[in-house]
Amino acid sequence: MSVDLEEHGGASWTAWVRRRALRSFPPDQLLPDSQPVYVASWTYVFGVATLSAFLVVLGSGGVLALRGPAWWHGSSVGHFVNSMHLWSVELFMGFMVIHLWGKFFMAAWRGRRAMTWITGAVSFLASVGAAFTGYLTQQNFASQWIATQAKDGLNSVGIGAYFNVLDFGQMLMWHIVLLPLAVGVLVVVHVLLVRRHGVVPPLPLPPSTAHAVESQDRGNRD
Amino acid sequence: MQLSASFIRAVNLNHRGHYVHWGVIQISVANLVVILLMIAIFGAAILLPFPGRRRK
Numbered sequence: 001m002s003v004d005l006e007e008h009g010g011a012s013w014t015a016w017v018r019r020r021a022l023r024s025f026p027p028d029q030l031l032p033d034s035q036p037v038y039v040a041s042w043t044y045v046f047g048v049a050t051l052s053a054f055l056v057v058l059g060s061g062g063v064l065a066l067r068g069p070a071w072w073h074g075s076s077v078g079h080f081v082n083s084m085h086l087w088s089v090e091l092f093m094g095f096m097v098i099h100l101w102g103k104f105f106m107a108a109w110r111g112r113r114a115m116t117w118i119t120g121a122v123s124f125l126a127s128v129g130a131a132f133t134g135y136l137t138q139q140n141f142a143s144q145w146i147a148t149q150a151k152d153g154l155n156s157v158g159i160g161a162y163f164n165v166l167d168f169g170q171m172l173m174w175h176i177v178l179l180p181l182a183v184g185v186l187v188v189v190h191v192l193l194v195r196r197h198g199v200v201p202p203l204p205l206p207p208s209t210a211h212a213v214e215s216q217d218r219g220n221r222d
Numbered sequence: 223m224q225l226s227a228s229f230i231r232a233v234n235l236n237h238r239g240h241y242v243h244w245g246v247i248q249i250s251v252a253n254l255v256v257i258l259l260m261i262a263i264f265g266a267a268i269l270l271p272f273p274g275r276r277r278k
Binding site for chain 1: 263266268
């Protein structure tokens with residue numbers, strides 16, 4: 001879809017941002033209603049499943065934040081929402097790793113898609129941090145045990161003074177503000193990059209295999 | 223009620239974890255099961271036909 005840049009002219013920064021956004025993400029590319037035939041594969045379902053699980057993580061985490069630890073440790077509904085938060089994280093991490101395996105074996109960074117790959121990989125690392133700080137904010141003996149084990153590892157690499165796993169307040173803020181924000185922003189950028197550059201096409205077949213497939217196709221048509 | 227009690231007994235986690243030792247590698251059976259399940263799902267995702275693909 002072509003965009004008339006003259007029509008969207010103007011010297012203000014808002015006009016510049018609008019022109020830039022329309023050039024980078026034309027509406028039919030941002031919200032497409034069809035995809036190439038090779039996207040019809042179970043492998044691609046796991047990216048969407050990861051996004052869906054992430055929304056459940058944010059929703060259940062929001063409810064836990066509203067009600068507090070006395071509720072999630074002491075009531076049956078609290079136990080349920082606490083478990084929903086745990087299991088949505090399990091599914092989020094599981095789906096994301098399967099998505100990552102699929103993209104790795106497809107060499108999905110091909111065709112100027114390096115930033116798509118990098119934002120995905122960094123969001124995975126940020127998610128690992130979010131999951132570990134989640135262990136520290138459970139408010140039970142498990143979180144105390146994990147914190148005392150983690151402090152030795154982090155002190156040995158010299159970051160214990162800045163990222164103090166025994167400081168509950170700091171870990172809670174990392175878990176509910178900084179890391180979810182980082183993962184959320186990276187996921188949005190990742191999805192926008194997928195929209196901009198499209199889904200990576202399959203790897204080309206080796207010449208001998210391609211020739212054999214072509215001969216078979218010709219035979220089927222005849 | 224009896225069903226839920228037997229279900230709770232079946233998933234009773236109030237015991238020491240089971241671990242697999244293989245040289246320097248030590249992994250809990252629970253984590254090993256999750257990893258094997260993920261590999262199985264990944265294999266199934268590659269091998270199973272996607273519904274509606276033939277129509278396109």
